[in-house]
Amino acid sequence: MVMILIIGFGRLGQYFYNYLKRKGLNVKVYSRSIKEIEENEFSKFKYAILAIPENSYNEILSKLKENNFNGVIIDLASKKDVVIPIIEQYGFKFLSLHPLFGPSIYEEFSKIVVIKESTDKSFLQFLDFDLIEMSLEEHEKINELQVVTHLLLISYYHFARRFPIKTASAEALYRLSERLLEQNPQILLDIQKEKNAKTYRENYIKFLKEVSNNIEDYIPKERVEGFSRALLLNLSKLWNKDIRKQIMVIDKLILDLIKIRNDLAKQIKEIKELRNLPIEDKKWEIEKRNILLEFAKERELNPLYTDQLIELLISWAKHIENPKPWIGVLGPIGSFSDEVALKLNKTRLNIKYYRKISHIFDALENNEIALGIVPIENVLGGSVNETLDSLIKYNVKIVGEYIHRINLCLVGKNVKEVKRIISHPQAIAQSMEYISKKFPNAEIVYSNSTSEAISMLDEYSLAITSKTAAIFYGLKIYDEHIEDNKENKTRFIIIGKKQLPNPKYSALVFSLEDKPGSLKEVLEIFHKHNINLRKLESRPDKREIGKYLFYVESDLLNNKILEEIRAKANWVKHLGNFREINEIEFPKILD
Numbered sequence: 001m002v003m004i005l006i007i008g009f010g011r012l013g014q015y016f017y018n019y020l021k022r023k024g025l026n027v028k029v030y031s032r033s034i035k036e037i038e039e040n041e042f043s044k045f046k047y048a049i050l051a052i053p054e055n056s057y058n059e060i061l062s063k064l065k066e067n068n069f070n071g072v073i074i075d076l077a078s079k080k081d082v083v084i085p086i087i088e089q090y091g092f093k094f095l096s097l098h099p100l101f102g103p104s105i106y107e108e109f110s111k112i113v114v115i116k117e118s119t120d121k122s123f124l125q126f127l128d129f130d131l132i133e134m135s136l137e138e139h140e141k142i143n144e145l146q147v148v149t150h151l152l153l154i155s156y157y158h159f160a161r162r163f164p165i166k167t168a169s170a171e172a173l174y175r176l177s178e179r180l181l182e183q184n185p186q187i188l189l190d191i192q193k194e195k196n197a198k199t200y201r202e203n204y205i206k207f208l209k210e211v212s213n214n215i216e217d218y219i220p221k222e223r224v225e226g227f228s229r230a231l232l233l234n235l236s237k238l239w240n241k242d243i244r245k246q247i248m249v250i251d252k253l254i255l256d257l258i259k260i261r262n263d264l265a266k267q268i269k270e271i272k273e274l275r276n277l278p279i280e281d282k283k284w285e286i287e288k289r290n291i292l293l294e295f296a297k298e299r300e301l302n303p304l305y306t307d308q309l310i311e312l313l314i315s316w317a318k319h320i321e322n323p324k325p326w327i328g329v330l331g332p333i334g335s336f337s338d339e340v341a342l343k344l345n346k347t348r349l350n351i352k353y354y355r356k357i358s359h360i361f362d363a364l365e366n367n368e369i370a371l372g373i374v375p376i377e378n379v380l381g382g383s384v385n386e387t388l389d390s391l392i393k394y395n396v397k398i399v400g401e402y403i404h405r406i407n408l409c410l411v412g413k414n415v416k417e418v419k420r421i422i423s424h425p426q427a428i429a430q431s432m433e434y435i436s437k438k439f440p441n442a443e444i445v446y447s448n449s450t451s452e453a454i455s456m457l458d459e460y461s462l463a464i465t466s467k468t469a470a471i472f473y474g475l476k477i478y479d480e481h482i483e484d485n486k487e488n489k490t491r492f493i494i495i496g497k498k499q500l501p502n503p504k505y506s507a508l509v510f511s512l513e514d515k516p517g518s519l520k521e522v523l524e525i526f527h528k529h530n531i532n533l534r535k536l537e538s539r540p541d542k543r544e545i546g547k548y549l550f551y552v553e554s555d556l557l558n559n560k561i562l563e564e565i566r567a568k569a570n571w572v573k574h575l576g577n578f579r580e581i582n583e584i585e586f587p588k589i590l591d
């Protein structure tokens, strides 16, 4: 495997170190502060990347020579006319690069100049930046530009500091100058002390005088298409022809902004603590939501998605202000599980939405969430098999239950004609009579959840959802309580890892020996102890046809009874003891 040595661990050295590591290459560092290797190991390396100032070249190259390094030198210096002769003097093969790294080293802003005269270019295979080949002479023009840009920003920095009140453009320019001056001062000084630097500066001053004397000629007659909105975005368009890269810059900007937003939420939390105010400010949330929705409307942004995004940002901020354990629920927002979660948890702050019931079990087992809320049975549709099967498969406990009155609503947006009815199979099953009477010709389309059906709506379809979803997504409610049985209820279970005190019921699964009467023997144990069964359901054991597992819920079982059952069954899994709960009270429910 090729071994790469990085000498120098400033900004550029660190960047290349992380970049090459990420690519799975074998990289080591040698610098004043970090010595991952000894000098006598230099000979092991195929490449040595020099991320050091020009005035250290002699010292480092002689060290490399003395210690038998005979690979390729990769120089990242900007003054090629200074460093290349030194490298040649030591007789090394070399690759001369000039990384043009843009705003805070986002990769989308990074190009690398490769000097044509380099004697070994094999290292380029490891770099997937935009590479630009240039002769030493052409590269010199970059130096001229760099000298002038720096001159401008350095002088502007000192000039602007005298004026405390800044306009937006003065501020922007000032920030740019600060960004430059954040760099290693020695490098900045070296650039301005280069042999032609003084001439470059004087040429530019001459040019400035010319502009100043004939200013009318230099103000364009037409407006320039400029950087008026987001500077970086526009820069990105200039730098990247690749649209995916431009989108990536946008995504990174969004994340950077969210980071800033969340840091502000932390600050506001401190103020609220000082003033003894609650974290959540619903009044302000609603007010700002309306302002932002108006803002989005002016920009023709979809209000539904904008609203979801705002909701997410606000919950994110609140969760940062007050981190609570996560609750996993079948989503998206507006599912019946979400209704129950809201009822039990009061807020969506710490609710995570999952697309499938089994994903909630998986997340709980992996400690991504502290609790899950899942449906287990409906009066009309019967058991939710995915929940039963997940209870069998995953290592979690039932800690509580909640019975929820289901109101099925028929919703849509600007419907012209009803050709399709979309919903979760359970909701469809619960309103089949209604659908076949009212829409005998409609096609039935199944979705993963009732709320997911909303994203599938068009002018020719209706969805069956909760009222919460209809309100949240601003949909028209065409009818409600369309369920065939007006006593429609769903029982939800709360799953977790710890049991609550004072349980009333128990749940277990067991398998039996394949012989006459084996189920009866187990059921007799319940009878003998006068334990009432609430639910008995068989599930295929999924290994052999005709083999079943039995899911049982009953009044509370003690250990002695459980032992008796274990003695009669082939295999028993105790799924927990639980009772009805009407509120999730953290931290009580966790310890």
Ligand SMILES: C=C(O[C@@H]1C=C(C(=O)O)C=C[C@H]1O)C(=O)O
Pocket: 265, 268, 279, 280, 281, 282, 284, 285, 313, 314, 315, 317, 318, 321
């Ligand atoms: C950040 C704040 O705290 C909460 C979060 C909000 C948000 O993220 O926009 C708004 C109001 C508060 O419920 C705040 O009070 O402004």
